[in-house]
Amino acid sequence: MTLTPADETLARLIRADLGDDILRPVTERYLEEPRRRFAGHAGLLALPRTVDEVSTLVRLAADKRVPVVPYGGGTGLVGGQVMPDGPAPLVISLERMTAIRAVYPTENTLIAEAGAILADVQAAAEEANRLFPLALAAQGSCRIGGNLATNAGGVNVLRYGNARDLCLGLEAVLPSGEIWHGLSRLRKDNTGYDLRNLLIGAEGTLGIITAASLKLHPRPEAVGTAMLQVASPQAAIDLLSLAHDQLGDGVSTFELIHKQGLQFLTEVLPDVRQPFATQPKWCVLIELGLFAGHAPADALETLYIAADKAGLVGDAVIAQSEAQRMDLWAVRERIPEANRLIGSVSSHDISVPISRIPEFIQHGAKVVAGLGPFRINCFGHLGDGNLHYNVFPPLGRNRSEFDNERQAVKHAVHDLVDAFDGSVSAEHGVGRLKVEDIERYGDATKLSAMRAIKAALDPQGIMNPGAVLKP
């Protein structure tokens, strides 16, 4: 079925139904994505204020077979938010739907509109003395609808799960324009197929999320953070097991950092305070959130003593103040910025089963070394098996010199991930960047089921065409 561009005819219909204020000039920022791999185009940009307006927009687009691109905070790293080719789409940005509709502290739930900035959702939860644990680098600008559409991960997945695990219900507009009123605040509801989880992670290809009912958690009484040198990735995994044995769910964050990341910080962000006088080959950032008067500094001390006895750790820094805690976090959080300044040849958001991580890292180093004199910065959410495995040019050289090697590096890393039963898209999603990867590595039965579902819910193929699945 051929799609048609969003043009003046559609604009007139939209204005007639929803008024003049709904359409805005398409500015550059709606056509860019952070990694500049894709440049979008658009025929029209609509900024609806209500779910009914979203419904009307989608219905009008569906009538005319006009492609629709849902737009959240624009921070996605896989090009799901920009359509580079085909008939110019109608971009629907949720930026005017930012209300926190309600907070229910007793129920540990909160209802937010899709355009709410993640940090604002966190703040609304905090105001009610609750925790909304989704936390990631882009939290100051990403929007909760996008977080859900991409099933965002971040640094607290180990304890609290992905965006998927933090959602109880959705309000959404399906490709037909029909509204699903599914803002359930229920913890248990077994009334039919799981439409919620189908929309979560579908990256706007099955509908537009307009609001969500979110799970809150009790706020830990006290938080403690430490950076520990570990002998190897295996030692890091053993340290995590030890931490789980001692503290159970009390472990909120467990991040692996390689020396390369620390060196990049020295190289391009020298203002970041280094945690150790001598940069260790591997270290981990651990954060605890504890209750019932249990002091995190003591717990970290106890953990360190046991880990030291087991030969797992070297030096360690246990944050003694909020300022020190922020310093430790800055090391982890500014590594992606350093990566961007250095400029990677190829970046990979991958996961492998946790127990296979050490072997994967070993093999990966060999495979990449076989392709050229690259530097590897491998870091990330060890507790979830999610590594950001990024490959850089040697010191003093530029990524652009290796444009011809990019595909080979990517394929080699992804092939290895596949051989280790891993995922080539751990937390960033498929977007437009990894459509071919999931065709290459994905399960054939799952792919054919996905195509059948897409055709069933979006028979005209208007919703975010080209994302996740080939149109």
Add this chain to the structure above:
Amino acid sequence: MTLTPADETLARLIRADLGDDILRPVTERYLEEPRRRFAGHAGLLALPRTVDEVSTLVRLAADKRVPVVPYGGGTGLVGGQVMPDGPAPLVISLERMTAIRAVYPTENTLIAEAGAILADVQAAAEEANRLFPLALAAQGSCRIGGNLATNAGGVNVLRYGNARDLCLGLEAVLPSGEIWHGLSRLRKDNTGYDLRNLLIGAEGTLGIITAASLKLHPRPEAVGTAMLQVASPQAAIDLLSLAHDQLGDGVSTFELIHKQGLQFLTEVLPDVRQPFATQPKWCVLIELGLFAGHAPADALETLYIAADKAGLVGDAVIAQSEAQRMDLWAVRERIPEANRLIGSVSSHDISVPISRIPEFIQHGAKVVAGLGPFRINCFGHLGDGNLHYNVFPPLGRNRSEFDNERQAVKHAVHDLVDAFDGSVSAEHGVGRLKVEDIERYGDATKLSAMRAIKAALDPQGIMNPGAVLKP
């Protein structure tokens, strides 16, 4: 499309492909369900040993348009496991696929075949010093495939989530006979639509789960249990908030019990030790699982003191031994047995938003009183908003005298649940019992999406026809 019965022609094809041992005589137990609301029929019964055999069976059935009923432990309470009418189906029981294929303690994962008994999965986890937290009354006979197909709940949902939340991946046979190899051990994997959660809770209508990769948790170091009298359901909710503030995720179980349940025990199960000399109107069973040397008895004591100060609680029993703990649990766990012995007019597995529970209970009492001289036993998983709201004949009379009132009671309770934004199927599923309820109370857009998905994945309608959706 007309389906045809599983007959001798199909039997011959099955035997030719898979040998004589695969088919067994259809005995009574495959045609019954615990509540005796539905009596099934079946043309053939197959007991496959591998996913490939399941695939062959489904393929042959699909070729002949024979309905297929997947069969787990047979413990479901809504008739999802028995097909009472239409062409006699091929029943596929997973009882020979019971292997725990692997346990990965470092990863906190376990891979079990669908026919594994829930208690065996729990035991395999325990052997690796881990916890598989799904726990429910039928755990000695229900099978993990059925638990997933129905998204089972139970007493630990508050802390660990439903069956859905404990599953990382599936191996399944789709209605086409194709095998989905999706036994991921990954905590983060954003490669396309969430087929896993679509099959979970679909009650065998979109395919047959043959194995699952399950999430394990650290085993709490110490467990503590108490029964506390509370002044009202609101006091119970406030007590839960207080417990969360003090102990966070440490609260594993929070069950509400009404005096009626205690009286039923006295009436029909007098051997159950009553927790209090005088039966309180309301009490709660709370269980903590703690780490890091934190003593549950002390934590319960601290909680009790604060709750007492806030006027929330009356008398309390804190278990001082494992025997005492078992006694407290017996009170909660034997109430369903007492209910069965008394014989309910109508039973309801419902949920409402937690903060609306007190109002719901108040209204419910009035509504039911308006219908007749019934006794209400309202109890269950308060922490999840999930109540078992069961309506009984007055003392000395039999449920059969109220057969004519059953529908009116059910409708009145479900109407009220709906008015409170609740669910008429919290943890038991839809099965065949509640197909009309979800048509009546469900969101129209969601229902039409469900039908589209069913038609897309099972165009012939062979998988468990009549369950969840009308055929």
